[in-house]
Amino acid sequence: MIVLSDWYYLLLLIVLPIAIYWYKKKDKELASSLIYSNLQGLKKLVGVERGKRRVYISRGLRLLTILLLILALSRPQKGLSEKEFVAKGIDIMLVVDISGSMRAVDFRPNRLEAVKKVAHKFISERHNDRIGLIVFGAASFLQCPLTIDYGILEELLDRVTFVEERYDGTAIGMAIAHAVNRLKDSNSKSKIMILLSDGRNNAGELDPLTAADMAKAYGIKIYTIGAGKKGKAPYPVALPDGSVQYRLVDVEIDEGLLTKVAEMTGGKYFRATDEKSLERIYDEINELEKSDIKVKEYVNFKDLYHLFLIPGVCLLFVLVFLDRVVWRVIP
DSSP, X not given: XXXXXXXXXXXXXXXXXXXXXXXXXXXXXXXXXXXXXXXXXXXXXXXXXXXHHHHHHHHHHXXXXXXXXXXXXXXXXXEEEEEEEEEEOOEEEEEEEOSGGGGOSSSSSOHHHHHHHHHHHHHHTOOSOEEEEEEESSSEEEEEEEESOXXXXXXXXXXXXXXXXXXOSOOHHHHHHHHHHHHTTOOOSOEEEEEEESSOXXXXXXXXXXXXXXXXXXXXXXXXXXXXXXXXXXXXXXXXXXXXXXXXXXXXXXXXXXXXHHHHHTOOEEEEOSHHHHXXXXXXXXXXXXXXXXXXXXXXXXEOTHHHHHHHHHHHHHHHHIIIIIHHHOO
C-alpha cells in the first residue's frame, strides 16, 4: 500500500490550476493588444511560432516541476507488511505397547508396524509441539524425550521393535506413570498422552486407574486406543524347524479400563480394528488437539519521495539551462 505521510502538502496543488488560468489570461491579453493586417507574414518575419513553442515548453516544464516537488514534499511511502507467527505448542507423549501380542497380523504387516506408520503421519502433521515416545511391555522405556526435533523422533520411532521375551507383558499403569513423570513439569498450555495397547494390564506394580489419577492431578489428558480386531486374530508362532505358523488367538483388550482412564482425564477412548480405523483415530486426535497460532502484523514504511524529488530537481536545472543558455543563445 502507498501512503502520504505529509499529505497536507497536496493543498499546494491549487497552485497548478491558478498558474494555468493565469497563463491563459496572459495569452488573451497579449493577443488582443496586437492587431496586424497580415499576421502570417509577421509570424514568418519574427519567428513568432518558434517563440510560442518555447513559451509552452517552458510553462509545461514549470508546471511539471511544481507537481513533482509537491509530491516529494507529501512524503509518499510504501508499506511493507511483516507477519510474526507466535505459536503456543502442545506437549504430546506417545505411549505404545510393544508386547509380543503386537505381532498379530490383523493389521498389515502387523499391529506394531501399522502403529509406527500412522505415528509417522501424525508427527508430520504437528507443528511447534514437543513430542516424546515411551514404549512398554512388562516395563516401560523412554524411547525419545519430549522434543521438537521431529527428524530425531522419527528415527527413534523407526528403531522400535518388539520387547524382549523376558520383558513381555502389558504394564499399562507403569507406562502411564512414566509418561506422567515426563509431562508433569511441562509449562505447556496443554499436555496430552496417546496410549495404545492391544491387551490387558497384567504386569507392573501400579494400577492403571491410580496412574490415571496422577495424570488428572497434573492436568494431563489421556487418549486411549485399543488396537485389534474383535474376536480372534492371526498370530505368528515360530516352529522348531524355523518356519512360522499362524494361529488364531483371542483378542483381549480391556476396553472398560481404557475407557475409564480416558474419561477420568478428559480424554477419549477409541477402538481400532484395522489400519484405516487406526489412521482415522490419529487424525481425529490431531484435529481435537490443535496448537494456538497467533499472528502479529507489522507494517514498515519505505520512503518513496526521492522518486519525485530527483526528477523534479533535474527538471528545474533543465528549465534554468534552457531559459538562461539555450534560448538566450539561439534566437
